[in-house]
Amino acid sequence: MRKGYYGKFGGVFVPETLMPSIYELEEAFFRWWRSRDFRKEFEGYLKDYVGRPTPLYHASNLSVRCGLTLYLKREDLCHTGAHKIINALGQALLAKKMGKRRVIAETGAGQHGVAVATAAALLGLECCIYMGADDVERQKMNVIRMDMLGAEVRGVETGTRTLKDAINEALRDWVTNVRTTHYILGTVFGPYPYPQMVKEFVSVIGREAARQIWKKEKRLPDVVVACVGGGSNAMGIFYPFLKRKEVTLVGVEAGGKGISTGHHAARFQGGKVGIFQGTKSYVLQDSNGQILDTYSIAPGLDYASVGPEHSFLMESQRVTYTSATDEETLEAFFLTSREEGIIPALESSHALAYVIKNCTRWKDKLVLVNLSGRGDKDVETVSRTISP
Amino acid sequence: MNEITNVFRRLNREGKKALIPYVTGGDPSIEKTYEFMEFLARNGADIIEVGIPFSDPMADGPVIQRASERALKAGTAVKDIFALVRRFNKAFTIPVVLMGYLNPIYAYGVERFVSEAADNGVKGLIIVDMPPEEAGEICPLLRKYGIASIFLATPVTNRDRILKIKKIARGFLYFVSVTGVTGERDEIPTDILEKIKEIKGLISLPVTLGFGISHPRIVEEFFPYLDGFVVGSALVRRWEHSFSVDDPELKNFFQEMVIACHGS
Numbered sequence: 001m002r003k004g005y006y007g008k009f010g011g012v013f014v015p016e017t018l019m020p021s022i023y024e025l026e027e028a029f030f031r032w033w034r035s036r037d038f039r040k041e042f043e044g045y046l047k048d049y050v051g052r053p054t055p056l057y058h059a060s061n062l063s064v065r066c067g068l069t070l071y072l073k074r075e076d077l078c079h080t081g082a083h084k085i086i087n088a089l090g091q092a093l094l095a096k097k098m099g100k101r102r103v104i105a106e107t108g109a110g111q112h113g114v115a116v117a118t119a120a121a122l123l124g125l126e127c128c129i130y131m132g133a134d135d136v137e138r139q140k141m142n143v144i145r146m147d148m149l150g151a152e153v154r155g156v157e158t159g160t161r162t163l164k165d166a167i168n169e170a171l172r173d174w175v176t177n178v179r180t181t182h183y184i185l186g187t188v189f190g191p192y193p194y195p196q197m198v199k200e201f202v203s204v205i206g207r208e209a210a211r212q213i214w215k216k217e218k219r220l221p222d223v224v225v226a227c228v229g230g231g232s233n234a235m236g237i238f239y240p241f242l243k244r245k246e247v248t249l250v251g252v253e254a255g256g257k258g259i260s261t262g263h264h265a266a267r268f269q270g271g272k273v274g275i276f277q278g279t280k281s282y283v284l285q286d287s288n289g290q291i292l293d294t295y296s297i298a299p300g301l302d303y304a305s306v307g308p309e310h311s312f313l314m315e316s317q318r319v320t321y322t323s324a325t326d327e328e329t330l331e332a333f334f335l336t337s338r339e340e341g342i343i344p345a346l347e348s349s350h351a352l353a354y355v356i357k358n359c360t361r362w363k364d365k366l367v368l369v370n371l372s373g374r375g376d377k378d379v380e381t382v383s384r385t386i387s388p
Numbered sequence: 389m390n391e392i393t394n395v396f397r398r399l400n401r402e403g404k405k406a407l408i409p410y411v412t413g414g415d416p417s418i419e420k421t422y423e424f425m426e427f428l429a430r431n432g433a434d435i436i437e438v439g440i441p442f443s444d445p446m447a448d449g450p451v452i453q454r455a456s457e458r459a460l461k462a463g464t465a466v467k468d469i470f471a472l473v474r475r476f477n478k479a480f481t482i483p484v485v486l487m488g489y490l491n492p493i494y495a496y497g498v499e500r501f502v503s504e505a506a507d508n509g510v511k512g513l514i515i516v517d518m519p520p521e522e523a524g525e526i527c528p529l530l531r532k533y534g535i536a537s538i539f540l541a542t543p544v545t546n547r548d549r550i551l552k553i554k555k556i557a558r559g560f561l562y563f564v565s566v567t568g569v570t571g572e573r574d575e576i577p578t579d580i581l582e583k584i585k586e587i588k589g590l591i592s593l594p595v596t597l598g599f600g601i602s603h604p605r606i607v608e609e610f611f612p613y614l615d616g617f618v619v620g621s622a623l624v625r626r627w628e629h630s631f632s633v634d635d636p637e638l639k640n641f642f643q644e645m646v647i648a649c650h651g652s
Contacts, residue, residue: 013490013517015447016540017567019549158453164444171446176568178544275490275517277446288465289495290443 004192007315009308012191013275017175025182026193028098033200038093045089046204049122050079054205056212056368061339062352066359071221072342072371073209073237080115082345082373083205083233088115088184090201092123095182102126102177105184106170108135108163108229109300109347110142111373112186117151119184127151130169132162135299142377160293163303167277187230188307191278195307202236205370210240213368221368223248227350228321229265229300231307233372242318251310252350254296255323265294266323267306268314274305281308297326297381298346300373324353330385332356333375345373346381390536391483391511392559395434396594396615405607406560406616407432407649408596409623409642410487412439412455414464418472420631425472427633429480432646436476437514437618440469440488447516449571451621454628466496470508477509485512485538485559499529506533512559514538520552527556540564541587543580550590560594560616563587565601571621572602576610584613604648611648619645 004010012022032038046052055074063070075083088105095103103125107113113129120127129146133155136143146153159165167190174183188195188202213221224241226234228251241247256264264270267282274283276291284292284304296302313319324332329346332353337343344352348371355367375382399406409428413421425436441459445452473484486505493501493515505513513535518526520539530537536559541550544567553561563584565576576597587595597610598618607617626638633639 011522012519013522014519015516016519016549016553017447017542017544017564019519019521020544020546158450159444168444168446172449172569175447176566178567273494275494276444278517283491285491285495287495289492290460291491 006309006312009281009311010192010195011280013278014191015175017178021178022191028094029193029197032094032097042090042093050085051077053208054078056209059340065339066356068359068362068364069366071213071368075370075372076374080118082111083202083236084112084115086204087198087201088119091184092119092125095125096123100180100182102181103184104128104170104173104181105186106130106166108302110139110377114142114145116184117146117149121149129153130156130166132166133157134161138299138381139377187232188235188309189230189279195309198232199235199239202232203239205236206240209237209368217366220244220247222365223250223362224368225250225351225354226370227252227301227347228306228310229303231310233370237370249319250354251319251321252354253321253323254298254301255325256295258325263295265296265302268321269323276305279308281305281311297329300347324350328353328357343375344371345375346378348372390559392536395483405611405649406434407645408435408437408616408618409433410437410439410618410620412441412459413469413472414441414459414462415455416458416631417462418468422472422475423633425476429482431642433482435483435485437485437487440466440486440492442489442492447569449569449621451625452570455624466492470504473510474508483511486510487514490515490518498526502529502533506535510535512536512538514562520556523556538562543567543583550587554591557593560596561591563595563597564599565597566599570599573600576600576606581613604644607648617649
């Protein structure tokens with residue numbers, strides 16, 4: 001396999017100005033990732049600052065209701081409310097090692113932005129977060145949090161005013177300030193080495209979950225389910241199970257208002273292979289190769305492309321990708337809140353929606369869901385759907 | 389021998405520099421772009437760079453972003469750009485090079501794109517988000533169809549990369565004046581002179597300067613060290629005033645740039 005590729009997917013599709021930094025990052029990541037001291041520092045933060053290992057919780061009420069055994073990997077209990085802090089801390093530590101004094105990031109739901117602002121505050125880095133203007137509206141609370149953490153939030157008014165436009169602006173900033181700035185990309189996406197590096201950081205989720213479920217159930221789960229936006233929480237929990245073929249892996253994309261309406265963000269339902277924002281992967285695009293506007297109630301899934309390794313796992317059929325609509329997602333959101341007393345993020349609710357929808361298929365089976373984030377940020381959005 | 393090389397040879401003999409204006413194809417319509425190209429060709433352009441609009445131009449500043457949006461709003465597709473170049477080539481001998489992002493080319497089909505580009509008289513191709521590492525598929529095709537593969541170098545491109553680019557670059561080398569996106573700048577840092585000299589020492593291709601060329605003064609400053617100048621945002625910003633080739637500010641500016649590159 002070519003370096004930086006997962007089958008035919010991946011690569012490094014960036015302007016020439018960024019190439020030296022891409023190499024610098026690759027070299028730094030592999031050097032420090034092998035360093036015992038770096039690992040110790042990183043794992044120290046994960047334990048005492050993030051609060052890892054996160055619990056694996058047997059959701060008994062939902063289990064009874066669905067007729068299966070459901071475990072939730074409680075990433076919602078991470079400091080800042082989602083798994084995003086893992087990658088943010090890993091890359092911020094790396095930025096320090098590379099001698100960069102400033103970090104930038106894109107954010108959709110605001111979770112990655114908050115995570116980066118947090119890591120930057122902790123490690124004393126200057127921080128600037130790009131966020132689509134529409135997302136600034138949708139996720140006000142996270143904007144306020146970033147501001148309180150000392151980060152500058154720049155609303156992006158261009159294009160569709162969502163995550164992809166925030167990435168464009170972050171890339172423009174990086175091209176401009178490449179000598180002093182590290183770009184903390186928030187998912188297993190973009191040019192190599194990002195997909196690989198982010199995967200290595202977040203794979204702690206799956207390693208913990210495998211160990212925990214083994215301890216509780218003395219066996220591997222029958223199915224592992226995660227939502228897929230860029231795909232970091234899914235990659236994190238899937239990674240240790242990829243080689244165990246007896247474990248079914250399911251990725252759930254944003255079905256929005258339904259695939260047939262065109263208002264969705266399900267790349268594997270309506271996309272085709274293309275090159276976008278640094279990598280070759282499945283992309284929602286028109287016949288002229290222009291990137292399509294996407295839609296989801298969950299801003300963290302509202303993106304036109306997907307991590308290249310997910311495309312590889314889809315084509316090699318190791319992972320099954322499906323989608324859940326907004327409606328199904330909201331149902332799962334309320335059910336989990338009321339049955340378990342856990343308000344899940346709308347992103348993670350997509351994974352729960354899959355389980356609820358398919359409970360007959362997984363009857364009496366052992367099901368593991370990555371509850372990638374908590375839903376505090378979504379309460380406004382959700383309350384608008386009940387009382388418009 | 390590619391026509392691009394001939395242009396630089398001739399200008400070199402005459403002690404002039406190539407003036408390479410950039411226009412976004414289809415901004416605000418293909419018909420208007422044709423008028424613009426006609427104006428540029430009649431008034432001193434040596435090579436014309438035509439941008440293929442893309443929905444997510446990550447290496448472009450606000451002016452070219454807007455141009456791209458207008459072109460897409462008008463429904464501009466790759467086939468329209470080819471038709472534009474074909475029409476231009478019937479009336480003018482000035483070489484046209486295309487500049488764009490990879491996805492629209494990929495969606496069109498890479499070989500189909502290259503062969504039709506050649507059929508319609510495209511002389512060179514610049515793909516902004518395709519570094520040499522990812523050029524393995526398209527470069528042999530460009531050679532096969534006689535289109536120059538134009539690559540970029542920047543102030544942070546080191547010697548090893550320059551040598552890597554040298555192996556596959558044809559036509560001219562596009563030196564990006566600053567780390568950053570396209571757009572006008574008041575000043576270009578003169579510390580890039582060292583880098584330009586390093587590149588000239590390693591590469592025999594003509595080297596042009598682009599990004600931020602906002603004023604004839606910048607051309608004068610760098611005149612002795614380079615073979616040509618690409619003017620994009622400064623021109624497109626004046627173009628979007630009225631989309632008219634009779635716009636006095638547009639005419640004056642272009643005239644001044646011609647004088648700076650060619651002498652009066």
